[in-house]
Amino acid sequence: MKKLMTVVVLGGVALVAGCSDIQSSRDLANPNLSGKQLAEQVCSFCHGAQGNSIDAQFPRLAGQQPQYLTEQLKAFRSHGRSDPKATQYMWGIARSLTDNQIAELASYYYGQIPTHGAPTNTTLVAEGDKIFHNGIPATNVPPCFACHGADGHGHDNFPRIASQHANYIIKQLHVIKYTDERPQAAIMKGVAHGLDDEQIRAVATYLSGQS
Numbered sequence: 001m002k003k004l005m006t007v008v009v010l011g012g013v014a015l016v017a018g019c020s021d022i023q024s025s026r027d028l029a030n031p032n033l034s035g036k037q038l039a040e041q042v043c044s045f046c047h048g049a050q051g052n053s054i055d056a057q058f059p060r061l062a063g064q065q066p067q068y069l070t071e072q073l074k075a076f077r078s079h080g081r082s083d084p085k086a087t088q089y090m091w092g093i094a095r096s097l098t099d100n101q102i103a104e105l106a107s108y109y110y111g112q113i114p115t116h117g118a119p120t121n122t123t124l125v126a127e128g129d130k131i132f133h134n135g136i137p138a139t140n141v142p143p144c145f146a147c148h149g150a151d152g153h154g155h156d157n158f159p160r161i162a163s164q165h166a167n168y169i170i171k172q173l174h175v176i177k178y179t180d181e182r183p184q185a186a187i188m189k190g191v192a193h194g195l196d197d198e199q200i201r202a203v204a205t206y207l208s209g210q211s
């Protein structure tokens, strides 16, 4: 992951040090590259081979819903999703993607087999399991599965949250709860507001271990 530290974003253009990486940043502006080529030559640096990233600051994309992926990539391209990490990393990446490349990337990642973590804190996992399936009636949090599907695999624009990195889930729940940097997630705001930090950590830990 050290190599990633050499990525700097200048005026929305990602400049990456190292020969093969420079090749990749040039590829981003080539509309003839397929989604698969982009995924393998560019996105994999951060999101891992087949979209199974190692570092939790980069979300896992394997098995993610194609409609959700498409909407997020368009939101990065139009600057509609604007938390600092999205701005720093994904605006430059998405700026020259064509609609066709976005559709191909979405179907590529949906077709990859997700790997998942193995959380060891059984108390947190059990608490998270309860939140996922029952919600938290006292603070009007609906069960997550009602929108994200029985196994957390998502559908349409409801993202897959099963097998995602716990720290990425924690981060996004904070973004949604405390900021307006993800306006498309308005429906999640009420959910996030009913969760305290301990409950967020529990449900994130539970989800990270689900296949």
Ligand code: HEC
Pocket: 004, 007, 038, 039, 042, 043, 044, 045, 046, 047, 057, 058, 059, 060, 061, 069, 072, 073, 083, 085, 086, 089, 090, 093, 105, 159, 171
């Ligand atoms: C230099 C690192 C880097 C590269 C290269 C990169 N990404 Fe990202 N990507 C990120 C980071 C960091 C985030 C998380 C942003 C946040 O915290 O909101 C992200 C988020 C995303 C998301 C949102 C996922 C979700 O669960 O909401 C999608 C989709 C995505 N990237 C697709 C891609 C695609 C497709 C490519 C290649 C064309 C790519 N990324 C290349 C760093 C990168």
Ligand code: HEC
Pocket: 059, 071, 131, 132, 141, 142, 143, 144, 145, 146, 147, 148, 157, 158, 159, 160, 161, 169, 172, 173, 182, 184, 185, 186, 187, 188, 191, 203
């Ligand atoms: C009423 C429907 C609904 C419920 C209930 C719901 N979600 Fe969501 N959630 C969504 C939608 C829709 C999005 C995608 C928003 C967007 O497009 O940005 C989302 C996004 C998310 C994300 C961001 C995913 C990513 O890859 O960045 C996380 C994490 C999340 N939800 C976790 C949860 C958890 C945990 C629960 C249960 C406590 C829950 N959600 C309950 C509808 C819901």
